[in-house]
Amino acid sequence: MGDTIFSIPLWADLLAVSVGSLQGAMFAAGFRDRRLDLLGVAIIGVATGLGGGFLRDIFLGVPLVAFSTNWYILTAVLAALVGMLLERLFRKLDIVITILDALTIGLFGAIGTTKALSLGLPEIPAIFVGMVSAVGGSVLRDILLNLPIALMHVGSLYAVAAGVGTTMLVVLHLVGLNITVAVVVCVIVTTVIRLGAVRYGWSLPEQRALSRPRLRRHPRPS
Template structure:
């Protein structure tokens, strides 16, 4: 498979990631994050997925080798920080951007893996890593519960569904760009549906051994 992800697609994902990350961080006013902190978090969301993906694939990180990547990510983070005060109720926008960014990075990761000869299962894993990497790095920096491990988010499920759809469609002969768009739609749809309809996995609970309940 000789398909190569166009640089503009990578830059689009980076730009939206930086915007979403900065909007998210700027909205966390109770944490008193300064201007530099907001930009750093925007960069983390923008660059985290690509960086982890390329490490897993043992490839030179695109965020280092392409000059435009850091420039676009940084500019988008600054833009997000500037726009946040104008968006008094930005929660919905942040959630939608988050879902779209996940879909973009998932599609890029899975298609890159396939182009390098990675097997179907491995390509799905790489797609998931690319999709959730930025959000995971954001949560670590901000000291928040890791999103994809948190009850009610279905981050990994959405990313996995999208990446698996891309791998399946390309295996059936669908052009990779078309499969990538479908991957984005599936990922975003599952993620947003989980938010709107409250879809969750059952919460893990400790199992009590028999005989632990004793009458007084």
């Protein structure tokens, strides 16, 4: 299965980690009333930047890449502190961050899916692992901040972008395309969908049942 192995240079992986981590710290900075301390910011940075990769490797049962060198955790912590300190600057660079972040989820999704394929996983689990790699960090961030998970709610297409991108990757791989080409398509498709959602407000339909509108609200505990 050598043809499914796709590796990127360490600097590119670290750049993606730092974008995720910086995003996480800026997100957390919005919550002034929660009074995170510096360590809290660093934890959110590590969770957002590295969480997807942690979950990917734990799900795949392989050693954590983020533990293979000192650079991953160091990068995530530093990026989080920079994101906190220079928050005002980065808010002005909003569009740059959004584009880098869209590229990051595309890249994380592609790395996760190709890694899963190279370990022999079937197609749908490979797509699932790619999606977890892409969005797991933001899910962990929301759990640690005790917030509703943003990406499950109407309006982001964050995970959908990763899902469509990694599905394209798997399909192109199945029809025999070179893995590098498939990865590039995955990153482009993910980025375009994500940026389109931000720019044009694309979204998935809200949950609904096949029936007349129900106005009652009675969650059933189990």
